[in-house]
Amino acid sequence: MINFRKEIADIISQYVEGMEPAEIEQLVEVPADTSHGDYAFPCFRLAKLLRKAPPLIAAELAEKISGAPLFEKVEAVNAFLNMFISKEFFTRSVLEEAMAAGDGYGRSDEGAGKTVIVEFSSPNIAKPFHIGHIRTTVIGNALYKLFDFLGYKVIRMNHLGDYGTQFGKIIAAYRRWGNREEVEANPISTLLALYVRFHEEEKNDPALTEEAREAFAALERGEKAEKDLWQWIRDESLKEFKRVYDMMDIDFDDWSGESFYTDKMPAVIEELKEKGLLKESQGAQIVDLEPYGLTPAIITKSDGTSIYLTRDLASAIYRKNTYDFDKSIYVVASQQDLHFKQLFKVLELMGYEWAKDCVHVNFGMVSLPEGTLSTRKGRVVFLEDVLKTAVSKTREIVTEKGVNADLIDETSKVVGIGAVMFNELSSGRIKDYVFDWDEILNFDGETGPYVQYTHARCASVLRNAAEKFGDTVDAKTAENADLSPVLTPAAYELSKLIYAFPAAVKDAADKYEPSIVTRHTVKVAQAFNKFYHDEHILVDDGTERRAKLLLTSAAMQTIKNGLGLLGIKAPERM
């Protein structure tokens, strides 16, 4: 996108000998008060160079540069050169660029040659993939899309919770009460019921606890019977998870999961020992993190079994060795803040300078109006059910709105699932929030349906223009069109938002905050709707119509790219 400060510096530098354009560019500022122009240039630094008083320099420069097509007007006010960018020039450059870049509008190559790992979703095998997992899944997917758009090579990792003592419990419970057909018919809910029953019956049956402990120990030793059972449970669970990922069009490059690191842990423990970091504490092996204000990192428990953190250490090192990342991102709830502080600190103490490239992207909790969730008590809301409900609720709404019968299936799917995903990406990720159907599916709110609907509205305007007038617009049209009809306040506001889209994309990636793109996309949609309501687009005057169609088309492209970065489809009809 055109860099106005640079353009301005190039123009000024033609009249200032002895100062490089780059240096001038540094001095160009954006006045806080817009009545002082879009940009201002203070002339103090030129006084010595030109041996003139700054106000005189400002006055002379104003006269010289004011004819440039970039400016609407240039004023000298004391030592300042106040520059007002030409709306026509601005609009043309925005429309040209958005139209020419198309699906790539907002893209950059800042990440060329760099690798980012985004670990996200990472549900636990044999446990429900529930509403609590939605945030990591949707935020992680958006971060993947953002970094990909900025030219990074991105590896999507799903660090499945497919290991740990709970598998001992599930195996023990399955052996007591389970049967294969039931699990295969309904893997997660059957396994969940077994897990819940285990916790109930364990209270009065200590033998059960012992069976679970033994089953896990056998699994750790790699005994065939336990390993086979575990593998089967993993496969069945994954089938169910993948069904949900497919509904959201989400995929991963690496599904390793925690179990993958079992045989890589002894080396890590050995390394910790060699580096003098391990300490014994009540039979457990720990790394003391007290000097850093953190509770100790437990590496092995007193019964010798390994734990979550140890697997994460092995995994972090594996990620570095395998992918040589420039950045390794973990999209995990803020309940695990301490865990990641410990993890990154231990890596740093091990001497891995890349520990600084590991980032915990945390987020707040989702709750339901009816209360919080608990896997142990079996009170869960499955993500799959939420998505299905979204689709059926949307079906009701669009049927009532009179959507074309042959579009109802597709629209309910795209809009319903899009609405849930959009909602997850709407507010800053750190905020806790309550899941509210009415808000999510409100076609007039700052929602997915509203933005998708606006996109479809743009598409429909363009279709009508083609049918009625044979008009089509592209980057070439933007180069030559008379743009005076789209310099009105509503139109100009929209152009400014289109212009700001690439910066929003970059900002979102820099802050690991997809909601910046969400909010910007909403603003573009709102600005388009204002323009659409304030002004008639399909007027008889061809010049005016084409200018307005150009703006419509650029707005539509920006909305589409924004939704795409959030992992949401942009329907052309609905």
Ligand code: ARG
């Ligand atoms: N499976 C874990 C859970 O559901 C999340 C894993 C997070 N990632 C990690 N590398 N520790 O709580």
